[in-house]
Amino acid sequence: MKNNSIKILECKSFKENFDTFWQKLKNTSKNTFIADRDSKWLNWHYKYLKDTNKIWTYYIEKDDEMVAYATFILKTKTKSRIEYAQLVDIQSIDNNPENIIALISKGILKCKQEKISYLKVIGFSESKRTIIKTLNPYNSFKID
Numbered sequence: 273m274k275n276n277s278i279k280i281l282e283c284k285s286f287k288e289n290f291d292t293f294w295q296k297l298k299n300t301s302k303n304t305f306i307a308d309r310d311s312k313w314l315n316w317h318y319k320y321l322k323d324t325n326k327i328w329t330y331y332i333e334k335d336d337e338m339v340a341y342a343t344f345i346l347k348t349k350t351k352s353r354i355e356y357a358q359l360v361d362i363q364s365i366d367n368n369p370e371n372i373i374a375l376i377s378k379g380i381l382k383c384k385q386e387k388i389s390y391l392k393v394i395g396f397s398e399s400k401r402t403i404i405k406t407l408n409p410y411n412s413f414k415i416d
Contacts, residue, residue, distance in 0.1 A: 279334075290311040329342070330378045345357065367400065372400060
């Protein structure tokens with residue numbers, strides 16, 4: 273019996289749960305081009321940031337299964353030296369708006385806790401951008 277509990281967890285390294293997640297995402301998104309980002313690739317791609325405090329990845333687990341994740345990278349503007357976080361990846365099975373909102377809200381909370389000036393969002397599909405805009409981003413973070 274499933275307990276329907278939802279947890280937002282921090283990821284320190286990408287493991288098998290990411291492989292299972294990506295396989296499920298590919299299977300449920302047959303008509304969408306999705307680059308393969310299994311645990312091996314993700315660990316390779318972010319290897320230089322993993323041992324710093326400049327990358328945060330959160331994932332949502334429901335009924336002991338990963339259903340969404342988001343990765344944020346801490347950056348500094350060259351001239352002003354202002355620190356900001358940038359959302360670099362967010363994925364959710366079936367683009368579930370509640371998962372996307374929960375993960376971005378977690379990123380905003382982390383920015384506030386760390387006294388980071390703003391959260392920047394660039395790119396993403398129109399459906400994700402529509403969900404993100406429901407958070408009233410112009411008061412909480414910058415969206416390009």
